[in-house]
Amino acid sequence: MTTARNGPPPSIASSFCGLHFASPIVLLSGCVGFGEEYTRIEGFSNTDVGGVVLKGTTLEPRLGNPPHRVYETPMGMLNAIGLQNPGVEHVVSSILPALDFGETRFIANVCGSTIDDYAEVTRRFDDSPIDAIEINISCPNIKEGGVAFGNVPEMSARVVEACRKVTGKPIITKLSPNQTDIQTNARYCIEAGSDALAVINTIMGMAIDAEKRQPIIGNVQGGLSGPAIKPIALLKVHQVYQVAGPLGIPIIGQGGICDTNDALEFIVAGASAVGIGTGLFYDPLLCRTINSGIGDYLARHGLEDISGLIGSLELPGPTGAPEVC
């Protein structure tokens, strides 16, 4: 697979939903606050990533969950922040004006308890400088007994459809792994107007203090992230790509990416961009390392950019259909 290549060095830049991404890396919602927090670290720069997904935003301010909100587990961590945020009005009027949109693409993350909430938050962001809108469909639907919108394809589609009606900005739907058939859900979201998909959100889990016989996370359950979920995320990206790829719908692959090889695996599986979250907690300067590593890989394989790598997985067998069990 190694091919010498003459000409200019390969580019790690790409176009994602018509947006210029300087790098395939997207910083994930909930990990980097509202875009400025990690710039506290010397050597970190938003210019090193294609996009930054801002913290999940709701119609009204939310205090979030009680402590403990995070806890380390084998090769991963649980989190249950509870969507702490100051509400969309404050985000649009006070936070977005202070961001430097020349540095990267800033993507809002929209959350809601009802479909109307989702639509209203999306509408507010539509009238703002935000570059794209990610819909977090993993929130509980309070009108349907608290079932997460994203667990049911029909409900996912209704959320996307409502948001689609109020914005012309690119919509990225963040799919949950906590469901039976992610391919059907992806198809419904695309048909409802989603321009891209983010795969995957965290996997629900819990931790227990056996001495105290109490849950460690204040919210009892939390989302598992980190290297522990990478194989699951990789399979989900592979599965969703089979639906989204033929339709030209790009995927942000995410779940436990901690180094260049992880990122490459997701791109080969079908991701046009890769999300980094928990990996940043261990190595805050990870993005530059991965950018450099992807550039080296492209040069080594004679590729001009990542477009030829996306979904380039070579499956065994004449049909390429994997055995599920």
Next chain:
Amino acid sequence: MTTAETTSKSHRGTIFVEDAEILEQFTHPADQFVLRVRAPRIAEVAMPGSFAHITCAPGLPMRRPLSIMRADRDEGTLDFLYKIVGEGLGRLSQRRPGDSVSVLGPIGQPFRPDPERPRSLLIGGGVGIPPMVFLAEHMAAGTDSGWQPLVLMGSEVPFPFRLTRVGEHRGLPGAASAAIEDLQAKDIVSRLASMADLDGCYRGYVTDLAAEWLSGLADKEIDEVTMFACGPTPMLEAAAAVARRFGVPCQVSLEEYMACAVGGCAGCAVAVRTDDGVAMKRVCVDGPVFDAEAVFPPAA
């Protein structure tokens, strides 16, 4: 982060990542260790109350926050005192001189001594001792401030310091006759408390010892006191109650599980009382130092 801070970008580049060489790893009783690393950029700007986020060992997905006990600008070193409480610090304790650990710091809002109240009552409990050492030595090193730090420490296991016998100090019981040698050498008064019958220690809670000292002060002297506390939550609550009883301001340093430690994830947020009601504040960058009244308000 406030809007003004964000606009000015003054926060940018204020936290450093250093691959820090381990210089010493001192072992003390009861799984206590003092780690000394070379991290000159962090040591240059660290202030009492700030902390660092450390990779304890490869393969652990999360770093561990440790309070800075000493920052030597001339030598470019940081000292951390820690006690093994889980796998991460257990693995850190196995690291040896010459090994390298990634240190992210300095992080957090430091203690804010008030020059109008130079009588500084520093209360440290268990693993909350380190920032009190840093604050006391920082005050003692100041040439024009006139700080008068009194360090009271509590522990149920042997103190991880060399101790010395000292005479009586005004307002403190004679039974508290042991002091920390390093602090004594810098003319910093220190006394120890324990419920474990440790030799030379006041038998009781460190906050009881603090109350005893405060009760011996004249009203005018009380007006010159600020309390600073770091330790287990029950100790901090008791310190806040003592401060309220004597009408002195008190700053407490909190601990919480952390993921990013730079304000990005809000994983370490705790409830804090503000003028606008209860808010969830991040221990990492909004703290770790908060006003005691804001986090331990009087019971309704």
